[in-house]
Amino acid sequence: MSQPDLFENPQPEPSGSAAKRVKELTEQILHHDDLYYNRASPEISDAQYDKLYRELEDLETRHPELLEPNSPTKRVGGEPIEGFKQITHALPMLSIDDVFELKDSEEPAGELIAFYQRLIKHLGREEIAVTVEPKIDGVAVSLLYREGRLAYAATRGDGTTGDDITHNVRTIRSVPLDLQGHAPDLLEVRGEIFMPNEAFAAMNTERDEAGLPTFANPRNATAGTLKQLDPKVVAKRPLAFLAHGHGAYEGPEFSDAMTFSKSLEKLGLPINQPLIEAGNLEEVLAAVKRIDKQRHDLGYGTDGVVIKVTSLAERAQLGHTSRAPRWAAAYKFLPEQQETKLLDITIQVGRTGVLTPVAELEPVLISGTTVSRATLHNQDEIDRKEVHIGAMVLVEKAGEIIPAIVKVTHAAKNAKRYSIFQSVDGKCPSCEGPITQEEGFVAWRCSNFQCPAQAVTRITHFASRKALDIDGLGETVAEALVRHKMCHNPLELFHLEEDQLGPLNLGSEESPRRFGQKNASRVIKSLKEARNKPLNRWLYAMGIRHLGESAAKELSRLHQTLSEVVESPLLAELLKDTRADAKKKNELLLPYQMSGDVGPAVALAISEFFESEAGQHVMQALANLDINPKSDNHLPKAAEADTSNMPLIGKTFVITGTLSEERGVFKERIEAKGGKVTGSVSKNTDYLLAGEGGGSKRDKAEKLGVKIIDEEGLLTLLA
Numbered sequence: 227m228s229q230p231d232l233f234e235n236p237q238p239e240p241s242g243s244a245a246k247r248v249k250e251l252t253e254q255i256l257h258h259d260d261l262y263y264n265r266a267s268p269e270i271s272d273a274q275y276d277k278l279y280r281e282l283e284d285l286e287t288r289h290p291e292l293l294e295p296n297s298p299t300k301r302v303g304g305e306p307i308e309g310f311k312q313i314t315h316a317l318p319m320l321s322i323d324d325v326f327e328l329k330d331s332e333e334p335a336g337e338l339i340a341f342y343q344r345l346i347k348h349l350g351r352e353e354i355a356v357t358v359e360p361k362i363d364g365v366a367v368s369l370l371y372r373e374g375r376l377a378y379a380a381t382r383g384d385g386t387t388g389d390d391i392t393h394n395v396r397t398i399r400s401v402p403l404d405l406q407g408h409a410p411d412l413l414e415v416r417g418e419i420f421m422p423n424e425a426f427a428a429m430n431t432e433r434d435e436a437g438l439p440t441f442a443n444p445r446n447a448t449a450g451t452l453k454q455l456d457p458k459v460v461a462k463r464p465l466a467f468l469a470h471g472h473g474a475y476e477g478p479e480f481s482d483a484m485t486f487s488k489s490l491e492k493l494g495l496p497i498n499q500p501l502i503e504a505g506n507l508e509e510v511l512a513a514v515k516r517i518d519k520q521r522h523d524l525g526y527g528t529d530g531v532v533i534k535v536t537s538l539a540e541r542a543q544l545g546h547t548s549r550a551p552r553w554a555a556a557y558k559f560l561p562e563q564q565e566t567k568l569l570d571i572t573i574q575v576g577r578t579g580v581l582t583p584v585a586e587l588e589p590v591l592i593s594g595t596t597v598s599r600a601t602l603h604n605q606d607e608i609d610r611k612e613v614h615i616g617a618m619v620l621v622e623k624a625g626e627i628i629p630a631i632v633k634v635t636h637a638a639k640n641a642k643r644y645s646i647f648q649s650v651d652g653k654c655p656s657c658e659g660p661i662t663q664e665e666g667f668v669a670w671r672c673s674n675f676q677c678p679a680q681a682v683t684r685i686t687h688f689a690s691r692k693a694l695d696i697d698g699l700g701e702t703v704a705e706a707l708v709r710h711k712m713c714h715n716p717l718e719l720f721h722l723e724e725d726q727l728g729p730l731n732l733g734s735e736e737s738p739r740r741f742g743q744k745n746a747s748r749v750i751k752s753l754k755e756a757r758n759k760p761l762n763r764w765l766y767a768m769g770i771r772h773l774g775e776s777a778a779k780e781l782s783r784l785h786q787t788l789s790e791v792v793e794s795p796l797l798a799e800l801l802k803d804t805r806a807d808a809k810k811k812n813e814l815l816l817p818y819q820m821s822g823d824v825g826p827a828v829a830l831a832i833s834e835f836f837e838s839e840a841g842q843h844v845m846q847a848l849a850n851l852d853i854n855p856k857s858d859n860h861l862p863k864a865a866e867a868d869t870s871n872m873p874l875i876g877k878t879f880v881i882t883g884t885l886s887e888e889r890g891v892f893k894e895r896i897e898a899k900g901g902k903v904t905g906s907v908s909k910n911t912d913y914l915l916a917g918e919g920g921g922s923k924r925d926k927a928e929k930l931g932v933k934i935i936d937e938e939g940l941l942t943l944l945a
């Protein structure tokens with residue numbers, strides 16, 4: 227009998243069985259990815275999927291030799307690239323010349339009928355089989371598969387050469403990295419990358435709440451994302467892919483596009499649908515109508531259909547011009563527009579404090595839904611379109627989710643320019659706090675930390691995982707707290723009592739739902755712990771514009787306490803320097819080895835915040851609560867740049883007395899070698915550089931045992 231393992235060392239699994247399991251898991255995950263991303267018919271729950279995924283990740287960590295380059299766990303994005311290489315398409319990527327744009331008055335299908343009649347004339351037959359499918363409003367892409375494996379992905383570019391975007395496309399789940407079954411030797415798949423409407427809306431909300439700029443529409447978001455050099459950024463954006471054709475191909479022959487599309491589907495490629503076959507003009511028109519009706523349920527932006535001849539022999543016969551094939555045409559839908567009266571413009575304060583003008587309309591019916599409001603975006607848009615109260619306006623419900631005003635059709639009799647600022651009298655309509663318009667931004671924003679319209683966002687952010695991580699306090703609870711007037715701003719959380727929190731009703735009056743004693747005690751315990759959370763978390767939790775997680779970490783590396791940040795000479799310097807050129811900025815940042823996360827924009831936002839009444843209130847409230855956030859010394863130091871020539875990193879100096887040159891000169895010398903200069907002597911001071919005189923600081927240094935040096939002593943340290 228074998229000896230029992232006394233120390234219970236985990237036995238390494240025989241690599242053979244691990245290899246088998248890795249293969250099994252990979253196959254299962256790919257199968258479920260295909261069902262989820264390409265067929266919208268998942269068979270397992272998210273939790274079950276996560277379990278498989280984690281098991282695979284775990285096995286790959288323990289057996290790195292089993293990690294396949296195309297493993298489903300490798301979709302998170304690799305290293306950033308330096309720039310885009312150029313790729314010459316195996317076959318040129320043509321576009322469609324015959325895009326039939328429509329005006330309100332035109333007979334919608336006229337040009338489409340003309341296109342079909344041209345086909346009849348060229349081919350000399352009455353009935354020509356074509357396919358009709360939605361035109362996806364995305365970014366064209368060409369995927370090249372060699373022996374079933376994705377070799378590269380490229381943008382259309384000028385049609386002959388495009389950008390190599392393989393690093394980014396590999397993160398898109400609906401793009402298979404390996405084809406299923408019997409793959410052809412060579413296959414160039416043509417299709418569109420796009421962002422599904424719902425995912426786009428969710429992403430924009432999230433960005434808005436994080437204070438990031440939002441994208442105008444899904445197409446812009448897609449194009450902007452694909453231009454990223456860092457695939458990790460792309461991996462976090464909800465992009466999707468649909469195939470609608472092919473370029474170069476070496477494999478079993480086929481005679482028509484319909485058969486080919488079915489075989490692409492078998493290879494695991496997601497196909498643009500519905501793909502309707504039409505055998506004559508009547509059927510073409512019916513198919514267009516069908517897609518027009520369905521288009522709002524497709525989940526992505528579409529503004530028309532593409533009609534293509536099915537038979538490949540007929541396509542060859544028709545040929546193409548230098549730009550576009552003669553066998554394809556695009557037909558745009560009539561935009562859904564209606565005229566109505568603009569009754570009023572109201573201002574909504576968003577959850578992040580942005581003041582958004584909303585058009586209040588005389589209700590009209592547009593493609594089945596009553597529209598009574600439309601967004602006006604901002605003052606620029608109002609001015610550009612000369613929108614004013616009382617005007618007749620054209621309202622459009624295009625592919626977008628929110629109706630928009632296209633233009634003014636008839637001005638009001640005594641039309642007056644509408645000004646957001648004037649209409650709210652310079653005050654936030656929700657809290658009467660001051661509104662500001664940041665340089666470079668068109669939006670007006672309420673800058674009051676206490677603004678009730680923003681309370682839920684502020685509290686939720688304050689309690690979020692990366693901020694102060696208050697266990698059990700999410701958006702629902704924040705909403706209930708604000709609704710029941712138990713808490714109006716984040717710092718008021720610290721006044722909450724457990725007995726108050728327990729009975730909190732998260733539901734409605736009709737169907738109440740108690741928060742409960744156990745949850746209440748979790749929140750209170752977490753809040754207690756939050757008091758001593760490090761400075762970087764506190765800084766981030768304040769929700770100051772531009773002050774993200776990395777900037778907060780950087781600031782807490784360079785400062786010890788919140789008061790130090792508020793009075794920071796470094797931030798003051800950056801602020802002075804907002805207009806300095808890049809070179810000067812670098813000189814300024816170098817001594818601090820700053821990562822670049824803290825720049826003039828952050829400095830400005832911080833100083834504005836703490837100088838404002840709201841900021842002063844926060845500092846006062848923190849003092850009353852006896853909360854004094856301190857830097858966490860375990861934070862990683864900035865990149866170990868050229869520390870060889872930075873002997874003073876981590877050393878804090880105070881300068882006093884009369885020296886041979888101005889103090890600023892010595893300050894610069896110290897900072898150039900990585901040191902820090904502060905204003906007053908404390909136990910954190912390493913050296914007091916003392917000239918003639920300098921009484922009280924010298925006394926304090928002596929009392930605290932801080933080393934006192936003269937100019938010569940400094941020279942030695944600098945050497």
Ligand code: IVH
Binds near residue numbers: 361362363532551
């Ligand atoms: S077929 C030879 N089908 O629209 C060109 N194109 O100008 C055949 N597009 O850049 C293209 N949805 O990327 C085709 N279902 C669809 C499409 C589609 C969008 C894009 C395509 C091209 C542009 C046409």
